[in-house]
Amino acid sequence: MTNSFGEFSKAKMFLVIGSNMTEAHPVAATFLKNAVEKGARLIVIDPRRHKLVDFAELHLPLKVGSDIALINGIMHVLIKEGLYDKAFVSSCCVGFEELKEKVEKYPPEKVAQISGIEAETIRKAARILASVKPVMLCYTLGITEHTCGKNNVMDTANLQMLLGNMGKECGGVNPLRGQNNVQGACDCGALPNVFPGYQAVTDSFARKKFEKSWGVSDLPSENGLMIPQMMDGLVNGKVRGFYIFGENLANTEPDIKKVEHELSSAEFIVCQDIFETETTRFAHVVFPAAAWSENDGTFTNSERRVSRVRTASNPPGYAKPNWWIFKQIAQRMGHHWKSNSAQEIWDNEISMLAPNLGGIKYNRIEKDGLQWPCPDTNHPGTCVLHQDGEFACGLGVFNPVDWTPPAEVPDETYPFVLSTGRRLYHYHTRTQTGRCEGLNELLGEETADISPEDARAMGISFNDFVKVKSRRGEVCIKARITPEVPKGMVWMAFHFREGNANWLTNPAFDPQTLTAEYKACAVALEKV
């Protein structure tokens, strides 16, 4: 997030795209609802009529995967009607002419055909957005989990720059992170192209710096593989040893059948987890790990705030902290690492190596956490990024993008679009929430959510079993009929092994980020 949750309550207007916040980020949603109750305005762009829509003055139920067309259409109107922030664009941004040329090709009438949103509504949305300043834009996986995910993200930034909402309190582009520590895992370098602190592995200065600090030579200089490439490697033998730490890939990756084939082809898999999962079935070695609240450490939330995690109980049996396990392997391969606690790792390594985290030390985050960038120990942390139009690389650059349809669209055999997400009472594959007293009682099984229109047309009643089928697999689950879902859509989650949406999802990926298209594939629906 470029901005902070604390700004929600002061914001004048929100544009929420592809984010079912009341279920996926419930507490963030409460601050947004508070603001709306106090008079802030809200526009929701989402195929589903989720709970937040009750609070919105305008809901644009666009067709799944048409985000870029819609955003380009809105920008078309902003430019045509001269409503954009000319001062901000001319002083803080470059590439406006290219953007103008691109969105010229997206008149509302044309966008209406792609997105299913009427031209007049698109104009109205553009005018409302231009009438309030600043507007805070929030998005979640509804934007990223597409084959055009990266372009989607760039287009949200284009829109916010055009509206002059970047680098402002209560403005900005704010992705809410799905998992608690996605931000932190990125910050700490669990990515194939960067060291901790986003320092490129291809940069020889960065490599020198890390070589010196880690006491090694010859750090690898090419970018590594991303998960889908690793999975391919398991089958073609390029990847022989696969180390899976805490992820239940067999349920979370698209097309479970394919994933299981890949995992079962692997020569040697190490899993490190707190439970046996569908994935540990494929492991050759399993390490038992300490869980949340069984060791000290830090999480970094979506607003870049590094907060403490503390020990409340001991891990069961012989389970050990993850960092300890990694250290032991290093030691057996001839590397003796000094740090011997999470605090030592953070204070003496991470915060020394990642410039943006330099000022964050355990003794400063005993109570509330600090938000990076926080370059030195007197720095108060940063709530709003790019203040005063200062982007990381100087000026904000417009990146005009074209709309591309999802990799798989409905046809005669598979006439419905399947979209996926999370539900309130569970989390991911339920390895945690499924073992909490009461949560299973609140939500005990997966359902296929369908619209009342489709249910009526197909004679399906509430809790009837239906078969949902894609080119990759099929599941048989109960139908949940809800006006939240538009006609032509089936909506499911991936919390349960039975009826997991990932038996159906399409392993098509964004060409750059390799994010899978969880939000769109084609399915057939049948009453059983």
Added chain:
Amino acid sequence: MITINGRDCIFQPGETILDIATRNRVEIPTICYLKRTTPTGNCGICVVEIEGHSDLSLSCSTLAKTGMIVQTDSPRVVSQRKTVLEQMLSSGNHNCTIGSSGDDAWTQFQMDVESNDDYETLCPAWGECKLQELAYKYQVQGKHTSAPARKIPLELDNPMIIRDTSRCIMCGRCVAACNEVQVNRAIAFGDNGNEKKIIAGKDDSLMTSDCVFCGECVQACPVGALVEKKALNAIRPWETKKIRTTCPYCGVGCQQWLHVKEGKIIKVTGVEDGKPNQGRLCVKGRFGYDFIYSKERLRTPLIRENNELRKATWDEALDLVAEKFTRIIKEDGPHALAGVSCARSINEDSYQMQKLFRSVFKTNNIDHCART
């Protein structure tokens, strides 16, 4: 400037007497007042005496005016508070030691309460109850000699929250928490003529209302009328310690208090005023903590042998992995290894794993599920 108990205090326009007193560390007791919500004045405990005003004033909703002279603990104020507390105590099954008058009365009262309660012990809020705390402070006891018959049974049909109208003092904090803080709009004041009570949905149970079990109302309830089912009887506050931590679920990163007894988490509440959540939690953050105590936790390393996983020692398992990885690197180079880190675990773990891959194995084949 206004004067509180003889002390001059500066104020900003729009501040209430309670705001100013709190800022100046003058303690005024409150029950129904819930920070960041509209004051209702329901309980009447925060009264103060303002010179020149014939009636006592509610400090939570009276705006300061220049020149006001306020007494927060005058005899009149104290006597009024005692009356309020006594009425509250007498209004329901407040069967802690303060709920009734003398010894005999207490015994009878206990027996009555037990027979119309499903609780085995005293009120589950004992030790954490604002009413009990204030009653001790003001030396007030209830007027009970026997308990009134229970009109509405305990609401037990949901897995998280027990509602007990027999201990409700109608302060309305839960209503403010649900409607103004979390904006879930599941509960409200119901008034069917002669009887006032808090209703869920269309006066049914939480289970059939719009309740999403965030538990904000439980955290707000000052007495034993709303309690966590999972923590029932497990907790007496003097036996627990509070540990601050960060929620393990979504990317909001809410700050939690873990209430820990004998090394075990028995309840979770939000850290009031903590950033970013200001005390709020959702159902997962508040009730999703006990997975760590599951019997199914992995307790020892496992090694596959004859196509089955068997228990192993750390040395065995670590040696095996190190040897195998070393051999693979030797045969096919470091890029024949790849790893996926965990977006749920702590920063230090992700750092350590990428360090292992980069500096020991010498490959950048390290990624995590950033994208789900």
